[in-house]
Amino acid sequence: MTPNLELTDIAFRRHQQVILDSVNFAVSPNQIVALLGANGAGKTTLLRIIAGVIPDFTGTVHVSEQTDPIAIKAAISTNFDHDLRHSHQRLLKYAQATRVLWPHFDLAQFETICEFFELSTAKHLDELSKGQRKQAQLALCLANRVPLYLLDEPFDGLDLMHQTQLQKGLLQFLPENASVLLTDHHVESIANLIDRVMILHHHTIQADTSADQIREQRGQSISEYFQSFYQKED
Numbered sequence: 001m002t003p004n005l006e007l008t009d010i011a012f013r014r015h016q017q018v019i020l021d022s023v024n025f026a027v028s029p030n031q032i033v034a035l036l037g038a039n040g041a042g043k044t045t046l047l048r049i050i051a052g053v054i055p056d057f058t059g060t061v062h063v064s065e066q067t068d069p070i071a072i073k074a075a076i077s078t079n080f081d082h083d084l085r086h087s088h089q090r091l092l093k094y095a096q097a098t099r100v101l102w103p104h105f106d107l108a109q110f111e112t113i114c115e116f117f118e119l120s121t122a123k124h125l126d127e128l129s130k131g132q133r134k135q136a137q138l139a140l141c142l143a144n145r146v147p148l149y150l151l152d153e154p155f156d157g158l159d160l161m162h163q164t165q166l167q168k169g170l171l172q173f174l175p176e177n178a179s180v181l182l183t184d185h186h187v188e189s190i191a192n193l194i195d196r197v198m199i200l201h202h203h204t205i206q207a208d209t210s211a212d213q214i215r216e217q218r219g220q221s222i223s224e225y226f227q228s229f230y231q232k233e234d
C-alpha cells in the first residue's frame, strides 16, 4: 500500500548543531504512530519539517505521493497551525476564516466535532480554558479532511476524562485511510490509541516497532518498553 508519509534521509542543523540526521521512515494509511523521545530529542522539529514550517533541511518528504511543497501543505493538518491564545474572535468565526485558508476544511464537520466535545463554538478564543483550547485545536485539525495529521502533544495538560474524550473523538472523526503522527510524553495514556511506536534518540529513529509486538512478544507495556530503551543505555 502506498504510504501516506515517507521521509528519506532527513537531516537538519540549527546553529551548526545537528538536530536530526538520517531520519527514514514511512507511515501507511490507517496507522496512528507515536513519535517518542526525551525532551529536546527533536520531535517537534521533525513535525515542523514535515509540515513545511522549517524549510532548510536536507532529504525528502513525500505526503500521499506529493513532493511539491504547496501540495504537501494542503495534504497535512496539524494542531500547531492553530495558536488560539491571542485572539478575542469567537471560535465559529475563527473556523469560518480557517475554511478560506484550507481547501479541505469542512465547517459542518467542525461543528459536529465541537458538539461531540461539548464545546460551544460561540466561545471567545481568549476565554478558552487550556483543556477547551486543546479540544478546539483538535476539532479544527480534524475538520480539515486530509490524508495526514501531525499532532504535537495533543493531550498535554488534560485531565484523564478529557484525554479519553479527545482520543475517542480522534478515532471517531479521523477520515478513512488517514494517518496520524503524534508526540506525547505521557506514554501510557496513549497506549490504547497507537498502532506503532518510534523512538527518536541521538538525532535519528533508533527504534520502530508495532504496539502489538511490544505487548504480545515482549510482554511489556508501551511505557515499560520506552523506559527500558533508555535503561539499556545507562
Ligand SMILES: Nc1ncnc2c1ncn2[C@@H]1O[C@H](COP(=O)(O)OP(=O)(O)OP(=O)(O)O)[C@@H](O)[C@H]1O
Binding pocket: 014, 019, 037, 038, 039, 040, 041, 042, 043, 044, 045, 046
Ligand atoms: N527556536 C529555536 N532556536 C534554537 N534552538 C532550538 C529552537 N527550537 C528548538 N531548538 C533546539 O532543537 C532541539 C530539538 O528541539 P525540539 O523542540 O524539536 O525537541 P522535542 O523533542 O520536541 O522536545 P520536547 O519534548 O521538550 O518538546 C533542542 O536541542 C532545542 O534546544
